[in-house]
Amino acid sequence: MSTPSPLSAAPGLPREVALLERWAGGSPRSPLQCNQRHESDAELIRLPGSPSVLALTTDAISEEIESGLYADPYLIGWMTVMVNASDLAAVGAAPLGILLNQTLPADLRDHDLDALQRGIRDACTVCGLPVLGGDTNVGARLHMGACAVGLIADGRLLTRRGARPGDRLFASGPLGLGGAFALARLLRPNVAPPPFQPASRLGEGQIVRRFATCCMDTSDGAIATLDELSRVSGVGFGLHAAEEILHPAALGAARAAGLPPWFMLAGPHGEFELLFTIPEPAITAFRAEAGAARWEPKEIGVVSAQSEMRVLANGRWLRLDTRAVRDAYAEAGGDPRAYLARLVTINATMTPADTP
């Protein structure tokens, strides 16, 4: 059991959403803001006197450093940029730039500082995301944050809300590498983690925005993402078999560890792909655009009217409690073994469902 604390969640909402609600509840809002709280990966602000919409997001690499999940300074630099770029991708914004907000320990070694810096620079180059500025502090612990800015010139919005029953669910690429990486780093120290250096889907997001009814990145894992899309749009999902959805290295990692393949989708560490829904009549045009950009999005399921998740496992449809999966890491007090035990319990209590 986790200790009760002022940071514990209100019942009925995912812990993370409840915390943010509690936090931001009383703050003044902007009449220019297009999205409600939790309804978009980036904040969407209509620019006065212009059709354009500004996309803004901020994200830090903090728990990943403290938990030991990220130890390589190059990866820390790379991810500081990517977690923010990925939010811009999920709203289909064109990148304008990034501000860095970093606290560096005074005893940080020279080659670690260089690696951190190279990780940032390489990620910015790959994303086409110029460094606009930032703030550097010296402190007891390494803490890396950033704020990314993008532009949606025509003002057409893509948020987490809008999926409709019958829409097809797509992923921008194979899933599960974030989960497999965390499994190796935190629970299987003798196993080499799979290569993990995700590139945000900025170009793909700009295509998705023209066709999709909703979109979100899988920064917290695919199942947490689907739980949130389900909550915000009031729909459910039928998900193809995990074997078809997973990256081969993630599937291999699950099998080597003797775990159900869907555990690689559970989060809370995701792979920074996009999940989005496309109405059936738009699929041909969408696939043509994607193909022209040499990108092959993957259809991984369907949107259902009933607000629950059904997953295909060994040829049978089972109900998966996505809220329980999403909250499991926090409920386990952040302990990886206790978390895995919770997933095992959830897996054992899945019940048969109708075809979605």
Next chain:
Amino acid sequence: MSTPSPLSAAPGLPREVALLERWAGGSPRSPLQCNQRHESDAELIRLPGSPSVLALTTDAISEEIESGLYADPYLIGWMTVMVNASDLAAVGAAPLGILLNQTLPADLRDHDLDALQRGIRDACTVCGLPVLGGDTNVGARLHMGACAVGLIADGRLLTRRGARPGDRLFASGPLGLGGAFALARLLRPNVAPPPFQPASRLGEGQIVRRFATCCMDTSDGAIATLDELSRVSGVGFGLHAAEEILHPAALGAARAAGLPPWFMLAGPHGEFELLFTIPEPAITAFRAEAGAARWEPKEIGVVSAQSEMRVLANGRWLRLDTRAVRDAYAEAGGDPRAYLARLVTINATMTPADTP
């Protein structure tokens, strides 16, 4: 002596500037960015297809918490907003909103969380700065960051560069409360610190932008600010007597501690006022606008061609090594007593100067 570390500065530049140069040196830049690095309190990005310029800034409250300077959670919340709002003020931007980036300890007490939140909310309300969104993490230490966004609709820029000899130097208000607060908090535990809850000068900045040749906020103290303005514009300053410039509570604090009054201007903790330069022919119009807004800016000196600072003390003009003052806190390894000793040495070695 401070320990040599990879974070130590290159010679010739202020430590803080050298660190940021080293850090951001290799990163890609944006062709839309109007300001060079260190030339502006906020990053200025021209919006494609529009005359408008976006102002972006990010700043964290981290060293202030670690050093014990800020302990009151309400003040921490308030300052998280104000340090960022103050950067928008210094470029004369109209506020669009703020994103919060916070790491909260899991054992944070309920009433401390509430106070932090009230501080943020009150500051946002005072600044007219809506909370657009943010990112909340749980971690070992409290860390508060934010990113503020503003708009300069007509695209007319105000940066740190542009002061010309003969321009008059102004402050948006009386100075020294930041220094006096730090003195009491860090060195005189038996003395009550003066009230310290600065309000950013957002409205004033929008007036200043129409008249001033350069502007910067005093987040790092007035002397560090003047050192930077001097470096960027290639000018110097003649500063009125500290007794005329200081807030009465700051002057009283210096006298009670037996310190030269200018120590209250030394930083590194400032008062978040604006320092700016106005060409003489524009002063009457500027004062009229300010008066209409019921604001009385204070003339505190003059811009000189020679790149040094001269201060009036006891009726004599003395040369002050602003670079030495600015670097003193870092050179003292962040130790308040060693820092004060350095200021005493600098004070003792001031040499007479000509009238500016």
